[in-house]
Amino acid sequence: MNIANETQDTCLPLLVLVDDEPEILTALERVLRGLPINIQSFSSALAALDYCQHNQPEIVISDQQMPEIEGCAFLHEIKALWPQSQRIILSAHQDFDKISKAFNSGTVDRFICKPWNNKELKFIVTKALDNTPLKSTEVAEKDFINEPINFHGIVAADEAMKELFVSIRHAATTNAPIFITGETGTGKELVAKACHKESYQQDQPFIAVNCANFTEHLMESQLFGHTKGAFTGATASQEGLFAAAKSGMLFLDEITTLSKTLQAKLLRVVQEREFTPLGTNKLEKFHAQLISASSNSIRQAVLDGDFREDLYYRLNVITFCLPPLRDRGGDIVLIARYFLKKYSKIENKSFIRFSKGCLQIICQYDWPGNIRQLENIIHGMVILNTGEKLTSEMIIKALSSTVGLSDNILPVSGRVTRPAIQSEKRSDTTIEKTSTAIPANNQTEIIPLWLTEKTAIENAINYCQGNIPQAAALLEVSPSTLYRKKLSW
Known part of the structure; x- marks a missing residue:
């Protein structure tokens, strides 16, 4: 591009394209030409960097493998110049390790594989334009601070969770593997579904499977599919999950439970984007985005020799770490009220609130089963009781019956040192004095x-x-x- 050309429309958002292959730049421009953006293209990353010194881009799309400087390093420089810009990496190479580090460090916001789908490319750029304001910490604090939101069924006001939602929006526009880690019950499948709903493939299938529920042989058949007669009992051909997912998303939960043999076969699917059903030599393409998760430490599984290190790096391109419920502050009450409203409606009950004592117990209990445990406890209380409010006696009884507690002992999180509420008489009083006396x-x-x-x-x-x-x-x-x-x- 001729930098001296100043005929551009400065009123439009600036998009900078960088690729060392001119024909790639031409193809990108052709796809994006109809969007309300000002496109500036460069076959030299250093020339693009010089241009960006004096011009603020809203979006930068860069190839990864370039002779002067790698795409991730180039985008790192762009981030230093314009931290609020949207930075997208474009690559045909399986350079997952560098891209993973760049994404998780915030250098790269989105990833597009070559060859790209034209509709998907336009979707990603449009999404980036829509999400640009959310990148600004100042705007986020001004407009959203401490305001509860429901993001595809995930209720939160916690700022860390809102940052996660922004990351989900970015990651959902790529077909790079995503790994979700978190304790049991923290909502890993909900996050996977949110990625699907935010993606270009939202009208394609979302398929979830818990790897811990199957033996090695059944899991292989579930994933790869089989032909009639492929093994004893295979009386008919069956499509596997790799094929059934089509161009949507495949969510593999508790992936650390896979056998080493299956891990090796999955590695090939991730690397080559193809698979072979059992009982045939015919290769089939794998088009879906792969999301995996584990409630156990996958790094520890690698150290223990139970999980392949090469597969770990392939799956760990984009990582989401979900906090336990006990670390989400006021979100605990928000989520509890969400479930109270939900199950009161489902069970046709009249519950509308919690007593103060009940809320205090909800806040101070550790919730080892996290959101799933809280949901089940509230659902059970709604079913077994009547009235307009759930009380401390109700929740103490519910916790006692589910985790074997006595009525006089209620586990209190190590993060707080305040007494458990024993009765509704005490719970209806104001908060106990802790420092300043009235x-x-x-x-x-x-x-x-x-x-x-x-x-x-x-x-x-x-x-x-x-x-x-x-x-x-x-x-x-x-x-x-x-x-x-x-x-x-």
């Missing part, structure tokens, strides 16, 4: 309302060890209200 009222002294409010808020924040969203949930106000109050003092 001055005693007498006949000669009237405490200003603002001071009473300030003291109550400070007590709640101290009670929750500085966790403002959790304190807001106990006070039954929004976290933004507490932030405004603190700023006004």
Whole structure:
């Protein structure tokens, strides 16, 4: 491109294309020409970098393998210049290790494989344009801070979870493998489904399978499919999950339970994007995006010799780490209320709220089974009780019957040191004093309302060890209200 050409329309978002092959640049321009963007193309990464020193791009699409500088290194420089830009890597090479590191470090936002699908390419660029404001930390804090959202069934107000949602939007536009890690019950399949719903393949199948539920032979047949007579009992041909997923997404949960033999075969599928059904030598193409997950440490499985290191690196291109429920602050209450509303409607009950005692127990319990355990506990309480609110006695009984606790002992998380609520009489009182005491009222002294409010808020924040969203949930106000109050003092 001639940099001296200044006839561009500066009112449109700037998209910079970089590829050392001119015919690739021409093909990209042809596909993207109809979009409302200003396209500037470069066959030299260094020339593109020089151009970007003086021009702010909204989107940069770069090839990975280039003679002057690799794409990931080039995009690292672009990020240093314009951190709010959307950076997309384009590659026909299986350079998963470098791309994985670049993606997880935030250098690369999206990944496109060569040869690309024209409709998919336009979808990704359009998505990048739509998501550009979400990249700004300042905008995110201004518009979304502490406001609860429901992202494809994942309820959260926690900022770390909102960052995860942005990452999901980015990762969903690529067909690179995604790995999800987190404790049992943290919502790994929900994240996989969110990736599918945000992707270009959202109208294609989403297939989930738990690898721990099958023997080695059955798992191989499930994945690869088989022809009639391929083995004893194969009375008819059966399509495998690799074929059934088509151009959608295949989610393999608890992948560390696969045998070493199956791991080797899966490695070839990931590398070559092709597979052979049992009982035939015919190669078939694998078009779906692969998402895998494990509740156990896959790195530890590699160290123990139970999981192939080469497969680990192939699957670990993009990684999402889901926090346990006990580390999500005020999200615990948000999720609990979501399930209360959901199951009250399903079971035709009239529950509309939790008692304060019940909420305190929900907040302080460790929830070893995470979201799944919380959901089951609330569902059970809704079924077995009547009324408008769930009480502390109800949840203590529910926890006792499911995890074998006595009515007088309730596990408290190591992250907080506050007593469990024993009865509804105690739970209906205000939050127990923890630091600042409200001055005693007498006949000669009237405490200003603002001071009473300030003291109550400070007590709640101290009670929750500085966790403002959790304190807001106990006070039954929004976290933004507490932030405004603190700023006004």
